[in-house]
Amino acid sequence: xxxxxxxxxxxxxxxxxxxxxxxxxxxxxxxxxxxxxxxxxxxxxxxxxxxxxxxxxxxxxxxxxxxxxxxxxxxxxxxxxxxxxxxxxxxxxxxxxxxxxxxxxxxxxxxxxxxxxxxxxxxxxxxxxxxxxxxxxxxxxxxxxxxxxxxxxxxxxxxxxxxxxxxxxxxxxxxxxxxxxxxxxxxxxxxxxxxxxxxxxxxxxxxxxxxxxxxxxxxxxxxxxxxxxxxxxxxxxxxxxxxxxxxxxxxxxxxxxxxxxxxxxxxxxxxxxxxxxxxxxxxxxxxxxxxxxxxxxxxxxxxxxxxxxxxxxxxxxxxxxxxxxxxxxxxxxxxxxxxxxxxxxxxxxxxxxxxxxxxxxxxxxxxxxxxxxxxxxxxxxxxxxxxxxxxxxxxxxxxxxxxxxxxxxxxxxxxxxxxxxxxxxxxxxxxxxxxxxxxxxxxx
Amino acid sequence: xxxxxxxxxxxxxxxxxxxxxxxxxxxxxxxxxxxxxxxxxxxxxxxxxxxxxxxxxxxxxxxxxxxxxxxxxxxxxxxxxxxxxxxxxxxxxxxxxxxxxxxxxxxxxxxxxxxxxxxxxxxxxxxxxxxxxxxxxxxxxxxxxxxxxxxxxxxxxxxxxxxxxxxxxxxxxxxxxxxxxxxxxxxxxxxxxxxxxxxxxxxxxxxxxxxxxxxxxxxxxxxxxxxxxxxxxxxxxxxxxxxxxxxxxxxxxxxxxxxxxxxxxxxxxxxxxxxxxxxxxxxxxxxxxxxxxxxxxxxxxxxxxxxxxxxxxxxxxxxxxxxxxxxxxxxxxxxxxxxxxxxxxxxxxxxxxxxxxxxxxxxxx
Numbered sequence: 001x002x003x004x005x006x007x008x009x010x011x012x013x014x015x016x017x018x019x020x021x022x023x024x025x026x027x028x029x030x031x032x033x034x035x036x037x038x039x040x041x042x043x044x045x046x047x048x049x050x051x052x053x054x055x056x057x058x059x060x061x062x063x064x065x066x067x068x069x070x071x072x073x074x075x076x077x078x079x080x081x082x083x084x085x086x087x088x089x090x091x092x093x094x095x096x097x098x099x100x101x102x103x104x105x106x107x108x109x110x111x112x113x114x115x116x117x118x119x120x121x122x123x124x125x126x127x128x129x130x131x132x133x134x135x136x137x138x139x140x141x142x143x144x145x146x147x148x149x150x151x152x153x154x155x156x157x158x159x160x161x162x163x164x165x166x167x168x169x170x171x172x173x174x175x176x177x178x179x180x181x182x183x184x185x186x187x188x189x190x191x192x193x194x195x196x197x198x199x200x201x202x203x204x205x206x207x208x209x210x211x212x213x214x215x216x217x218x219x220x221x222x223x224x225x226x227x228x229x230x231x232x233x234x235x236x237x238x239x240x241x242x243x244x245x246x247x248x249x250x251x252x253x254x255x256x257x258x259x260x261x262x263x264x265x266x267x268x269x270x271x272x273x274x275x276x277x278x279x280x281x282x283x284x285x286x287x288x289x290x291x292x293x294x295x296x297x298x299x300x301x302x303x304x305x306x307x308x309x310x311x312x313x314x315x316x317x318x319x320x321x322x323x324x325x326x327x328x329x330x331x332x333x334x335x336x337x338x339x340x341x342x343x344x345x346x347x348x349x350x351x352x353x354x355x356x357x358x359x360x361x362x363x364x365x366x367x368x369x370x371x372x373x374x375x376x377x378x379x380x381x382x383x384x385x386x387x388x389x390x391x392x393x394x395x396x397x398x399x400x401x402x403x404x405x406x407x408x409x410x411x412x413x414x415x416x417x418x419x420x421x422x423x424x425x426x427x428x429x430x431x432x433x434x435x436x437x438x439x440x441x442x443x444x
Numbered sequence: 445x446x447x448x449x450x451x452x453x454x455x456x457x458x459x460x461x462x463x464x465x466x467x468x469x470x471x472x473x474x475x476x477x478x479x480x481x482x483x484x485x486x487x488x489x490x491x492x493x494x495x496x497x498x499x500x501x502x503x504x505x506x507x508x509x510x511x512x513x514x515x516x517x518x519x520x521x522x523x524x525x526x527x528x529x530x531x532x533x534x535x536x537x538x539x540x541x542x543x544x545x546x547x548x549x550x551x552x553x554x555x556x557x558x559x560x561x562x563x564x565x566x567x568x569x570x571x572x573x574x575x576x577x578x579x580x581x582x583x584x585x586x587x588x589x590x591x592x593x594x595x596x597x598x599x600x601x602x603x604x605x606x607x608x609x610x611x612x613x614x615x616x617x618x619x620x621x622x623x624x625x626x627x628x629x630x631x632x633x634x635x636x637x638x639x640x641x642x643x644x645x646x647x648x649x650x651x652x653x654x655x656x657x658x659x660x661x662x663x664x665x666x667x668x669x670x671x672x673x674x675x676x677x678x679x680x681x682x683x684x685x686x687x688x689x690x691x692x693x694x695x696x697x698x699x700x701x702x703x704x705x706x707x708x709x710x711x712x713x714x715x716x717x718x719x720x721x722x723x724x725x726x727x728x729x730x731x732x733x734x735x736x737x738x739x740x741x742x743x744x745x746x747x748x749x750x751x752x753x754x755x756x757x758x759x760x761x762x763x764x765x766x767x768x769x770x771x772x773x774x775x776x777x778x779x780x781x782x783x784x785x786x787x788x789x790x791x792x793x794x795x796x797x798x799x800x801x802x803x804x805x806x807x808x809x
Binding site for chain 2: 030031033034071075078081082083084085086087094097098101140141144145146147148150152153154157158159168169172173176177258261262264265269270273322325359360
């Protein structure tokens with residue numbers, strides 16, 4: 001059989017696939033999420049902060065029924081995948097590549113300001129399509145069923161700082177399994193922001209209204225650092241085992257190689273090819289990357305942080321059934337409403353709820369199941385969060401600002417807690433840089 | 445053989461080409477320059493081997509000849525060989541092997557296969573009934589040793605059944621119209637089922653072959669014990685046999701019983717039939733390890749129980765971190781009951797965390 005050509009950036013045996021797996025293998029034999037029925041009696045106690053457990057009002061039978069209903073919807077759509085879907089993703093890829101080539105060709109003449117504007121706009125769109133509707137979804141395995149080795153989760157690489165395999169580990173495996181579980185899902189604030197009252201506050205969060213904006217601008221590097229668990233690993237360096245250190249170093253090496261190739265392309269080679277338009281092309285590429293970064297960041301924060309989306313206690317997922325996992329995905333995600341164009345430009349992450357229920361379902365099918373998911377949730381008294389992108393993004397920014405300050409404590413205002421912490425730092429007792437949890441490694 | 449050192453000019457061009465390609469790769473990253481070229485010239489030299497269907501001719505109610513223009517990297521074939529073709533059927537790429545029936549080195553550069561639609565045959569039905577000219581297909585280079593030696597033997601016996609005529613037709617079309625003494629015993633259920641009926645009759649009339657067609661619905665199956673009467677000098681002939689497994693098995697026994705094994709050449713398209721079952725043997729090709737597993741245990745867990753830690757992820761089928769390549773066998777999706785089979789020659793990626801072995805499976809681990 002003819003195989004996809006070798007892509008040196010991806011190695012299926014890269015060190016990062018060996019490490020956490022050993023632990024996982026010992027940890028849970030036969031994942032309980034493979035089953036709809038929970039063996040022991042399942043309970044859903046309130047969260048530590050006193051807020052109710054979001055699935056507390058449902059009986060175990062109801063949760064099991066929800067699981068069965070969702071299984072049926074999945075089976076129905078998966079069985080109907082066919083030529084129409086395959087034609088869709090190939091068309092999107094063709095359009096994206098055409099747009100990218102065309103825009104880059106126009107940018108050869110980007111000394112002219114109209115050429116610059118047109119080329120930059122086109123390239124921004126191409127990069128957004130490449131990352132969202134194509135890259136993210138192919139790397140999820142949504143198109144593996146076509147058995148086309150070129151459009152496959154094992155062979156794809158994307159126009160991002162993160163090597164595909166590293167991102168697949170932190171995103172597909174950790175984020176999608178532990179969605180919105182406090183202390184387990186690094187996507188809850190990316191280890192940078194405090195986006196939930198139940199997350200501990202540190203002095204560092206005082207600056208998060210600004211960190212958030214910087215993170216959005218350079219989002220691809222933020223994700224890269226996040227895939228490496230850079231902050232946690234560096235802060236806990238002395239506590240890491242030799243194997244963990246080796247894995248980190250290998251991943252870092254792979255990541256830097258990818259970043260070098262990406263930067264070489266956008267900031268050296270294409271500008272050089274443009275000759276007299278060197279600087280305008282460089283600026284165009286930087287602009288397109290930034291536009292893509294801000295847009296993808298906006299889409300992604302709207303997926304889990306707007307008002308009305310729930311988080312879950314670390315120990316609440318012990319022995320979780322598939323029905324409970326489904327519920328957590330629905331309650332922990334939020335959608336973006338908008339036109340068909342909006343949906344495509346978000347990579348259909350505007351259907352974040354549907355995507356989190358069925359991460360491997362082809363993205364072009366989410367819109368057709370969304371009315372059924374919405375009806376199911378409303379029937380079960382579950383809040384289907386959705387709204388226009390600006391409204392959702394505004395809610396998130398408002399929350400980021402609010403949670404920059406600690407929660408109110410009995411008898412103390414938020415500012416007096418801040419002053420207390422600041423005082424400790426001034427007196428040299430530390431506190432701002434406390435050791436942080438390493439959800440996927442240290443906890444496991 | 446000692447190769448003369450390449451002339452400096454040639455070396456320079458080669459070096460230059462390599463440099464240009466490296467530059468193109470650095471500009472195209474993270475995709476490959478090929479990915480862009482494929483948009484415009486999928487059949488170019490150096491591309492993955494593909495072909496374009498240029499014509500489809502109906503042969504019988506359930507057989508058709510598919511004419512394909514192969515890509516520039518096509519290396520040609522020897523009559524009697526087969527080609528594996530990969531075609532998207534309802535969005536899913538399926539690979540099957542078909543004998544080449546065309547003239548080798550045809551002036552227009554085309555090749556042809558003549559599939560017969562078999563009941564439940566996903567690919568053969570698609571090719572015969574639904575495929576359209578213009579479709580791109582994936583190809584492998586021609587392979588197979590069911591071919592005539594050079595020089596061509598003086599006396600030849602072909603025994604074919606059903607679509608087993610296809611490799612033999614490939615040979616006949618490439619043989620001179622006179623020369624060898626060729627007897628062809630062909631069996632098909634009814635007259636209207638005989639693929640290439642008119643052309644075979646014409647070759648019989650012109651004297652290239654001595655054709656005997658048997659209609660098994662009325663005449664019954666060919667009994668090799670009758671060979672002495674049907675072709676009295678069969679022992680002096682080199683024989684090529686292609687058809688149903690029963691015919692091939694019988695031929696092997698018959699020639700062996702007459703101590704003539706060397707004179708027999710058979711073509712088996714399906715050396716193994718994949719029959720899905722419950723549980724079975726998981727073979728890890730890399731570590732040459734075989735594990736027995738039941739039909740309810742994911743392959744990943746079965747391997748871990750046996751002390752082999754394969755790559756893993758979410759363990760619930762969503763992250764695709766555990767995907768490995770199945771070379772042959774069958775697995776069952778524990779969530780849906782769906783069976784995935786890989787025939788020899790396939791390389792099928794499967795998720796080990798939600799699939800259990802169904803019969804047996806060979807994995808690249």
